[in-house]
Amino acid sequence: MSPTPGLSALDPHSASLAERTIVTLRKAVLAGVLVPGRLYSVYQVAEDLGISRSPVREALLRLAETGMVRFERNRGFRVVPPAPHDIAEIFSIRLALEVPAVRRATLHASADERAALRRRYEAMEAAAHSGDEPAFEEHDQELHALLIDIDGNARAGRIVANLRDATRLAGASTVESDRSLQEVLIDHLPIVEAFEAADAEAAASSMERHLETTGRLLLRRALRRHGSTEDESSIWDRLAGRP
Amino acid sequence: MSPTPGLSALDPHSASLAERTIVTLRKAVLAGVLVPGRLYSVYQVAEDLGISRSPVREALLRLAETGMVRFERNRGFRVVPPAPHDIAEIFSIRLALEVPAVRRATLHASADERAALRRRYEAMEAAAHSGDEPAFEEHDQELHALLIDIDGNARAGRIVANLRDATRLAGASTVESDRSLQEVLIDHLPIVEAFEAADAEAAASSMERHLETTGRLLLRRALRRHGSTEDESSIWDRLAGRP
DNA sequence: CCCTAACATGTAACATGCTACTCATGACCG
DNA sequence: CGGTCATGAGTAGCATGTTACATGTTAGGG
Numbered sequence: 001m002s003p004t005p006g007l008s009a010l011d012p013h014s015a016s017l018a019e020r021t022i023v024t025l026r027k028a029v030l031a032g033v034l035v036p037g038r039l040y041s042v043y044q045v046a047e048d049l050g051i052s053r054s055p056v057r058e059a060l061l062r063l064a065e066t067g068m069v070r071f072e073r074n075r076g077f078r079v080v081p082p083a084p085h086d087i088a089e090i091f092s093i094r095l096a097l098e099v100p101a102v103r104r105a106t107l108h109a110s111a112d113e114r115a116a117l118r119r120r121y122e123a124m125e126a127a128a129h130s131g132d133e134p135a136f137e138e139h140d141q142e143l144h145a146l147l148i149d150i151d152g153n154a155r156a157g158r159i160v161a162n163l164r165d166a167t168r169l170a171g172a173s174t175v176e177s178d179r180s181l182q183e184v185l186i187d188h189l190p191i192v193e194a195f196e197a198a199d200a201e202a203a204a205s206s207m208e209r210h211l212e213t214t215g216r217l218l219l220r221r222a223l224r225r226h227g228s229t230e231d232e233s234s235i236w237d238r239l240a241g242r243p
Numbered sequence: 244m245s246p247t248p249g250l251s252a253l254d255p256h257s258a259s260l261a262e263r264t265i266v267t268l269r270k271a272v273l274a275g276v277l278v279p280g281r282l283y284s285v286y287q288v289a290e291d292l293g294i295s296r297s298p299v300r301e302a303l304l305r306l307a308e309t310g311m312v313r314f315e316r317n318r319g320f321r322v323v324p325p326a327p328h329d330i331a332e333i334f335s336i337r338l339a340l341e342v343p344a345v346r347r348a349t350l351h352a353s354a355d356e357r358a359a360l361r362r363r364y365e366a367m368e369a370a371a372h373s374g375d376e377p378a379f380e381e382h383d384q385e386l387h388a389l390l391i392d393i394d395g396n397a398r399a400g401r402i403v404a405n406l407r408d409a410t411r412l413a414g415a416s417t418v419e420s421d422r423s424l425q426e427v428l429i430d431h432l433p434i435v436e437a438f439e440a441a442d443a444e445a446a447a448s449s450m451e452r453h454l455e456t457t458g459r460l461l462l463r464r465a466l467r468r469h470g471s472t473e474d475e476s477s478i479w480d481r482l483a484g485r486p
Numbered sequence: 487c488c489c490t491a492a493c494a495t496g497t498a499a500c501a502t503g504c505t506a507c508t509c510a511t512g513a514c515c516g
Numbered sequence: 517c518g519g520t521c522a523t524g525a526g527t528a529g530c531a532t533g534t535t536a537c538a539t540g541t542t543a544g545g546g
Contacts, residue, residue, distance in 0.1 A: 016499070041527060052501040057528085061301065065308075067398075074507045074527050089398045096339040096399075100485060107486065153482055155310070155332045156339075159402060200486065239396055241347060243443065260530070284497060295531040300498085317497045317537045487546100494541075502533070508526090515520080 017051060021059035024049065029068065029079050030168055039076040066162045068169070081169045084222040084235060090163045091215030092240035097156050098144065098211060103204040105150035106195050113150050114196055120146055121192045128181040136181050137168075143188065147195075147207075170218045179217065187213060215240065260294060264302035267292065272311065272322050273411055282319040309405045311412070324412045327465040327478060333406045334458030335483035340399050341387065341454060346447040348393035349438050356393050357439055363389055364435045371424040379424050380411075386431065390438075390450075413461045413468075422460065430456065458483065 014020075025045075028034045046056040060077055063069040067086060071077045082090070109117075120143040127136035141164055148157040187210050194202035220232050268288075271277045289299040303320055306312040310329060314320045325333070352360075363386040370379035384407055391400040430453050437445035463475050 018499080043527070046501095053528095054500050054502090058301075058304065058499095061304075065305075071528070072508090073529075075509080076527060086398075089396045092343075092396055093340065093399050093402070096343055097336065100335075100339055103486065104481070104484060108481070151482075153332045153335055155329075155406075156336050159336070163398075238347070238351070239394075242343060243346065243350065259528090282497095286497075289531095296498095297530055297532090301529095314498070315538085316499075318539075319497060489546080490544085492541105492543080495539085497538080498536095500533105500535075502531100504531070505529090507528085510525085511523085513520105513522080516518090 016055070018055035018058040018062075021049065021051070021055050022062055025056075025059055025063060026068075026165065034079050036079045036081045036169065039072075039078055041076045066166045068166055079169070081225070082166055082222060084219055084226060084228060084230070085239075087167060087170060087215065087219045087222050088235050088239040090167055091211055091218075094160060094163055094215075095208060095211050095240055095242070097160055098148065099204050099208050101148045101151040101153065101156060102191065102195070102207045103200045105147050106198060106200040106203040108152075109150050109195065109198075113146075117143065117146055117150075117192060117195055121188065124185055124188065128185045131181065133181065136184075140184070140188070143192075147191075167218060170222055184214075212240075259298070261298035261301040261305075264292065264294070264298050265305055268299075268302055268306060269311075269408065277322050279322045279324045279412065282315075282321055284319045309409045311409055322412070324468070325409055325465060327462055327469060327471060327473070328482075330410060330413060330458065330462045330465050331478050331482040333410055334454060334461075337403055337406055337458075338451060338454050338483055338485070340403055341391065342447050342451050344391050344394040344396065344399060345434065345438070345450045346443045348390050349441060349443040349446040351395075352393050352438065352441075356389075360386065360389055360393075360435060360438055364431065367428055367431065371428045374424065376424065379427075383427070383431070386435075390434075410461060413465055427457075455483075 025034070034040065042053050042057050042060065045060075046053045049056065060069055060071070064071055064077070067082065068079065069077055070080050105113075120139055124136060124139040124143060127133075127139055141161075144164070145157060145161060148160055190206035191203055191210060194200075194206050216232060216236055219236060223230060223232060223235075268277070277283065285296050285300050285303065288303075289296045292299065303312055303314070307314055307320070310325065311322065312320055313323050348356075363382055367379060367382040367386060370376075370382055384404075387407070388400060388404060391403060433449035434446055434453060437443075437449050459475060459479055462479060466473060466475060466478075
């Protein structure tokens with residue numbers, strides 16, 4: 001059969017409804033439409049979205065696995081902001097995965113990949129200058145994702161993406177109160193520079209520093225929000241310490 | 244379609260039905276009741292188990308997330324044995340997570356926890372001596388789980404458990420062909436000894452050695468099964484290398 | 487004989503029905 | 517007045533109905 005160039009596909013076959021619902025619900029949570037702590041029902045959400053309960057339940061189950069949401073049998077479900085301990089767990093794992101990933105990625109990156117990372121960083125930069133925080137967060141996420149992609153470990157990529165999701169609630173709208181976008185931006189710069197210079201060790205240690213400062217910051221916030229008097233460093237060192 | 248003999252009876256009577264179905268299906272896969280490659284349907288499995296499609300679908304979706312199973316829209320689902328690349332991915336992640344976890348666990352373990360680990364090892368030992376491979380595998384899994392438990396990172400524990408599951412297919416019934424239970428057992432001994440001696444560095448490096456030898460072994464097997472001529476070390480180093 | 491397309495079959499994905507449970511409320515009793 | 521218990525509303529979890537689609541089969545045209 002003769003191929004028909006230019007007629008490849010009408011969009012990547014629209015994902016399943018459940019899949020799209022995950023995205024929708026994530027946005028709703030981040031936008032504050034779904035308030036942490038309040039009790040919701042699958043019933044109600046399905047009606048609001050104009051779809052049936054099945055895909056909604058499926059989406060929520062997925063989000064429940066990341067810890068973003070918790071089901072209460074015969075009661076409903078809640079959006080749960082991550083507790084301090086969760087933050088520490090998450091960043092401990094991210095440190096373990098992303099630091100070696102960046103080291104390997106730096107060693108094996110192609111010219112195209114270097115250019116792609118640079119473009120991501122410049123997108124972050126632009127978003128920072130125009131003060132577009134949602135876009136900034138988006139590009140931040142994708143920069144991290146790209147590095148893991150280059151490393152070639154798709155599973156690790158999915159794990160890290162899920163972990164990031166779970167922490168979004170702890171950071172999102174309060175980023176600017178503690179740290180300007182500029183500060184977060186320059187936190188990433190050494191990673192990108194070391195990556196481009198093919199200095200794997202420098203890239204790895206830059207990533208380590210970046211994740212540690214970000215993690216500790218979010219941990220402090222979570223402790224404050226919880227009204228806990230516990231010490232940040234003791235929790236951090238216990239779970240994410242690297243002696 | 245043909246029935247699936249040997250697939251019946253939901254084991255424990257607790258938790259949700261979907262949860263129990265996950266366990267049942269995992270066992271069915273490991274026992275070879277659900278054959279890799281063959282096309283099954285939710286409909287059929289539900290009937291064999293004497294329950295409805297909902298919990299079965301939910302369970303399969305969970306297993307699909309770990310990569311143990313793959314859905315094909317409007318076709319059915321398959322059990323997929325891990326490809327060589329998957330094995331390398333999985334062990335790369337396990338190395339990243341378990342090595343630091345053991346290091347921290349060793350530093351912070353209580354006397355009770357030391358005793359518990361010792362008991363696990365002795366259980367492995369007993370299973371090895373009596374040649375009970377399923378029990379051996381079980382205790383092996385639980386020894387690793389216990390170490391992560393002691394580290395206190397529940398998320399990491401779940402991640403590693405899922406990864407282990409995904410590789411079970413690659414190892415399971417063929418352990419003895421390449422390696423005796425005794426060999427696997429003594430592979431664990433230095434970890435336990437270092438743990439008891441509170442020598443964190445030794446425990447970490449023993450774990451690293453253990454995971455590397457096991458991972459490489461399973462990788463070789465997967466390559467052979469795939470009829471691939473690719474080099475074990477090039478794949479391994481690319482994904483799990485630690486320069 | 488090859489190619490095409492209508493058709494039949496079987497399925498995941500989605501929609502809807504049903505049930506046992508949780509919990510708030512308030513009447514009733516000590 | 518405080519505590520117990522019926523009761524009713526509302527839900528997750530499970531069961532079942534429905535739909536759109538991917539694929540194997542086969543009839544029909546060249």
